[in-house]
Amino acid sequence: MNVAISIAGQTLDAPFDARFGRAESFCVVETDTGNWTIHANPALSASGGAGVLAAQLIARLGAQAVVSGAYGPKAHRTLSAAHIDCFLAPGNEARSAAEILDAFTSGRLALADSATHGGHHGD
Amino acid sequence: MRIVVASGKGGTGKTTVATSLAQVAAERDAVHFLDCDVETPDAALFLHPSLDVHREVGIRVPRVDPQACNACGTCAEICRFNAIAVVGETTLVFDDLCHGCGSCTWMCPEQAITEHLFVTGTIDSGTTPDGIAFARGLMNVGQAMGMPILRELKKRTPSPMPRSSGAPRRALEIRDAPPGASCPVVETMRGADFVLFVTEPTPFGLHDLKQVVAIAHDLGIPAGVVINRDGIGDDAVGAYCAEHDLPILLRIPMDRRIAEAIAGGRTLVEAAVDYRPKFRDLLEQILAEATV
Numbered sequence: 453m454n455v456a457i458s459i460a461g462q463t464l465d466a467p468f469d470a471r472f473g474r475a476e477s478f479c480v481v482e483t484d485t486g487n488w489t490i491h492a493n494p495a496l497s498a499s500g501g502a503g504v505l506a507a508q509l510i511a512r513l514g515a516q517a518v519v520s521g522a523y524g525p526k527a528h529r530t531l532s533a534a535h536i537d538c539f540l541a542p543g544n545e546a547r548s549a550a551e552i553l554d555a556f557t558s559g560r561l562a563l564a565d566s567a568t569h570g571g572h573h574g575d
Numbered sequence: 576m577r578i579v580v581a582s583g584k585g586g587t588g589k590t591t592v593a594t595s596l597a598q599v600a601a602e603r604d605a606v607h608f609l610d611c612d613v614e615t616p617d618a619a620l621f622l623h624p625s626l627d628v629h630r631e632v633g634i635r636v637p638r639v640d641p642q643a644c645n646a647c648g649t650c651a652e653i654c655r656f657n658a659i660a661v662v663g664e665t666t667l668v669f670d671d672l673c674h675g676c677g678s679c680t681w682m683c684p685e686q687a688i689t690e691h692l693f694v695t696g697t698i699d700s701g702t703t704p705d706g707i708a709f710a711r712g713l714m715n716v717g718q719a720m721g722m723p724i725l726r727e728l729k730k731r732t733p734s735p736m737p738r739s740s741g742a743p744r745r746a747l748e749i750r751d752a753p754p755g756a757s758c759p760v761v762e763t764m765r766g767a768d769f770v771l772f773v774t775e776p777t778p779f780g781l782h783d784l785k786q787v788v789a790i791a792h793d794l795g796i797p798a799g800v801v802i803n804r805d806g807i808g809d810d811a812v813g814a815y816c817a818e819h820d821l822p823i824l825l826r827i828p829m830d831r832r833i834a835e836a837i838a839g840g841r842t843l844v845e846a847a848v849d850y851r852p853k854f855r856d857l858l859e860q861i862l863a864e865a866t867v
């Protein structure tokens with residue numbers, strides 16, 4: 453399966469970015485093969501609706517799951533409509549995308565059943 | 576003649592000045608009062624209008640007919656506000672992000688989109704005991720966008736009470752602007768003939784004054800200043816006004832009666848009648864300045 457991870461950088465060693473809509477980029481990993489690609493987040497410069505825009509990118513990239521630190525209500529609704537599972541990883545300790553991937557594949561991450569925060573004005 | 580009463584921040588006595596100016600003007604002119612502070616409109620507390628007309632206002636948000644939509648994604652691409660999303664076969668609309676611009680409806684190749692009113696606030700209007708036609712906009716709690724209400728409020732000019740006797744009356748519109756120096760303040764000033772700034776003679780007052788003065792200047796609207804709580808602080812505001820050709824049209828000293836008037840829900844000119852001639856004079860100066 454394909455999993456997308458919000459990160460701040462260009463490789464699997466890049467640090468995990470806990471913000472979904474405002475993450476610098478997304479790393480999409482094919483879990484069976486370990487192949488990965490990096491995609492800049494177009495929502496970084498969006499004045500509003502960043503979560504919605506980022507969620508559409510994830511859907512277009514064909515991910516079935518996404519790992520981030522927090523989801524606003526609109527991002528969560530968009531990801532759910534695309535049947536993408538939203539996993540949560542704590543963002544309060546510095547970790548790389550590779551470590552997050554490891555936590556994901558070993559089943560240590562929890563699903564976010566709903567938005568984890570109330571969203572931002574215009575976000 | 577449209578006069579905006581503005582201040583860079585709240586609590587400078589803007590509404591005190593606006594309501595007193597309106598009452599004095601209503602002695603002989605036809606006055607419309609628009610409370611443009613859609614987050615916390617409070618002029619009604621002093622002018623006591625009977626607000627018997629209520630109208631819901633909002634923006635036209637898209638609704639997608641899933642039968643007609645083929646999920647082409649055009650609408651999501653065109654929307655600058657990311658208020659409409661297409662994922663897989665599903666189209667989602669986020670009403671609270673939508674600005675009602677109509678682009679998606681216009682661009683949809685399948686004509687799958689129709690527009691519905693999303694209510695963001697109310698406009699209340701009526702007449703005050705002294706014959707002022709009063710209207711205010713009130714934004715619904717939790718709404719981030721006051722602009723649509725503001726635009727509607729400016730469009731809606733309630734008719735003032737007809738009066739039988741006396742000299743021909745001038746039509747005056749007085750807008751009580753929101754505090755601050757953001758988009759709603761710009762929108763309130765747009766189309767006005769004069770902006771009256773209410774400020775305090777303190778460094779903070781001066782800082783905030785500069786910001787709103789810049790807006791009026793950009794819009795090319797003549798302006799003047801009322802200094803409230805004159806005597807506190809320094810005269811840096813006076814020096815700034817002199818330097819920028821901003822006439823100081825009235826100075827209101829610290830006056831216990833002002834605080835009492837506010838607490839009692841009365842205007843300054845009701846609580847302290849000796850201010851009536853001063854406000855009459857203020858009004859005539861404004862009209863003279865606005866027509867040079």
Ligand code: SF4
Nearest residue numbers: 644645647648650683
């Ligand atoms: S543009 Fe029209 S047809 Fe295309 S996705 Fe949007 S609503 Fe559907």
Ligand code: SF4
Nearest residue numbers: 654673674676677679
């Ligand atoms: S009306 Fe404008 S702002 Fe609203 S969803 Fe359509 S394109 Fe976006």
